[in-house]
Amino acid sequence: MKKIKVLLVEDDASIGVVISAGLAAEDIDVEICDSVAMRDVALSDDEYDVMITDVILKDSDGIDSLGSVKERHGDMPIIVISAQNTLDTAVRASEIEAFEYFPKPFDLNDLVIAVKQAAERRQYPQQPERGLVEANMPMVGRSAAMQEVYRMVARLLRNDLSVLILGESGTGKELVAEAIHNLGQRKTGPFVAVNMAAIPAELIEAELFGHEKGAFTGAVGQSIGRFEQAQGGTLFLDEIGDMPKHAQTRLLRALQSGVISRIGGKASIRLDVRIIAATHQNLEQQIAAGKFREDLYYRLNVVPINMPPLRDRPDDIGLLARHFLQMAAKEGLPERQLDDSAVDLLTRMPWRGNVRELKNLMYRVALVSREDVISEAAILQSGEASDDVAFPAGGCSFEAAVSQFLANHKNRGHAKEKIYPRALAAFEVPLLKMVMKQARGNQLKAAALLGINRNTLRKKLTEYGIGANNTG
Numbered sequence: 001m002k003k004i005k006v007l008l009v010e011d012d013a014s015i016g017v018v019i020s021a022g023l024a025a026e027d028i029d030v031e032i033c034d035s036v037a038m039r040d041v042a043l044s045d046d047e048y049d050v051m052i053t054d055v056i057l058k059d060s061d062g063i064d065s066l067g068s069v070k071e072r073h074g075d076m077p078i079i080v081i082s083a084q085n086t087l088d089t090a091v092r093a094s095e096i097e098a099f100e101y102f103p104k105p106f107d108l109n110d111l112v113i114a115v116k117q118a119a120e121r122r123q124y125p126q127q128p129e130r131g132l133v134e135a136n137m138p139m140v141g142r143s144a145a146m147q148e149v150y151r152m153v154a155r156l157l158r159n160d161l162s163v164l165i166l167g168e169s170g171t172g173k174e175l176v177a178e179a180i181h182n183l184g185q186r187k188t189g190p191f192v193a194v195n196m197a198a199i200p201a202e203l204i205e206a207e208l209f210g211h212e213k214g215a216f217t218g219a220v221g222q223s224i225g226r227f228e229q230a231q232g233g234t235l236f237l238d239e240i241g242d243m244p245k246h247a248q249t250r251l252l253r254a255l256q257s258g259v260i261s262r263i264g265g266k267a268s269i270r271l272d273v274r275i276i277a278a279t280h281q282n283l284e285q286q287i288a289a290g291k292f293r294e295d296l297y298y299r300l301n302v303v304p305i306n307m308p309p310l311r312d313r314p315d316d317i318g319l320l321a322r323h324f325l326q327m328a329a330k331e332g333l334p335e336r337q338l339d340d341s342a343v344d345l346l347t348r349m350p351w352r353g354n355v356r357e358l359k360n361l362m363y364r365v366a367l368v369s370r371e372d373v374i375s376e377a378a379i380l381q382s383g384e385a386s387d388d389v390a391f392p393a394g395g396c397s398f399e400a401a402v403s404q405f406l407a408n409h410k411n412r413g414h415a416k417e418k419i420y421p422r423a424l425a426a427f428e429v430p431l432l433k434m435v436m437k438q439a440r441g442n443q444l445k446a447a448a449l450l451g452i453n454r455n456t457l458r459k460k461l462t463e464y465g466i467g468a469n470n471t472g
């Protein structure tokens with residue numbers, strides 16, 4: 001078989017060396033260029049099976065400058081690698097129909113696999129679909145976990161696959177659904193969101209599928225359901241885990257057949273709707289408990305996206321906090337800055353309500369702060385810093401945690417006699433979580449590690465709402 005030939009456009013010499021060594025080890029030929037100008041010379045001299053390109057190059061932008069390359073070498077697969085790890089870069093990569101997009105740092109093995117697949121695709125090309133998207137990026141965050149989310153979003157823009165977005169409340173599930181719609185090929189159609197938890201069980205079917213006049217008591221006129229409203233666009237089924245079983249059956253039938261009829265109606269209505277569902281619940285547990293249909297789960301879960309909790313991506317917290325202060329200022333609240341002590345405190349908080357909680361806090365602080373530059377003290381005074389002591393993934397000393405706890409309480413003016421029991425509880429929670437994690441969720445082992453009996457441990461876990469899944 002002919003050797004694969006790769007053109008690598010990368011101006012960071014050390015990365016260039018690592019990638020070419022990795023490819024050479026797989027018997028792949030690599031030519032390295034460190035600028036757009038050199039790339040164009042190489043392409044006019046020779047043919048390549050695959051091109052790997054960085055985005056920010058010393059003379060130009062590796063994506064913006066691709067116009068003539070696409071014209072002349074339209075069938076050469078392009079793999080984009082970038083340290084600009086935003087949704088914007090992922091989407092730009094998708095706009096030029098990049099074969100793959102890898103935010104740095106990435107796993108070299110993944111790149112090698114992608115190069116081989118890309119070379120194969122070149123041999124057996126498929127018709128590419130065109131779909132220009134506007135760069136209008138609503139999502140903030142550069143953590144590795146969010147980059148994975150952006151990559152998934154970018155992959156979903158030129159198809160209509162069903163998506164299931166999983167994650168705790170307030171992690172941005174709806175925002176991701178909107179991004180998939182607004183940046184994707186259905187963006188000129190409607191985006192219709194329905195929250196299953198907000199509609200009484202007996203009304204859900206009528207809400208989704210509509211009804212004819214007189215279909216049931218109270219159906220005084222005809223009503224167009226959400227499915228029909230979403231024709232040509234996207235239907236976002238939020239809190240799908242709360243959908244009652246009877247409605248699940250009807251939903252499954254609709255998804256399987258691609259047609260619906262209004263309640264009490266005879267006509268079949270063909271659907272042209274992309275389905276995105278979301279839930280904070282563990283659907284596998286719901287299935288085991290007989291509350292969720294397994295066949296519906298598989299129908300919805302074609303592509304899962306896992307939204308990381310905010311506490312697992314502390315590096316995003318400062319970025320998001322500043323983003324929300326800017327948003328608040330645009331909406332007429334006073335302009336505020338954050339100092340380092342504030343970012344430090346925010347990074348240590350547990351964020352059970354995730355990004356939504358952070359957003360609310362920043363709006364409130366922007367409103368009530370007496371200073372333009374918000375410090376740790378201003379946040380504590382806003383009364384929102386949690387009782388909990390957070391030991392973030394990066395670690396924080398016991399002393400720092402104790403002073404954070406005491407500072408919280410001083411500023412909140414709690415009666416002195418209440419502080420000690422609160423402190424015990426506040427430190428017991430991270431202790432229990434840590435030990436449970438060490439014991440890999442095994443209560444017997446955790447109890448043995450702590451030298452208490454299992455019932456005592458179990459009582460405490462229940463009291464603090466600590467389960468197998470939130471020991472992080």
Ligand SMILES: Nc1ncnc2c1ncn2[C@@H]1O[C@H](COP(=O)(O)OP(=O)(O)OP(=O)(O)O)[C@@H](O)[C@H]1O
Nearest residue numbers: 138139140141168169170171172173174175355356
């Ligand atoms: N990465 C992000 N960048 C900017 N804003 C964000 C981000 N993630 C979430 N938000 C904002 O946080 C709030 C909560 O997000 P969203 O409603 O999408 O969460 P959710 O996971 O759907 O919550 P729920 O499960 O409670 O419905 C929204 O105002 C959203 O705009």
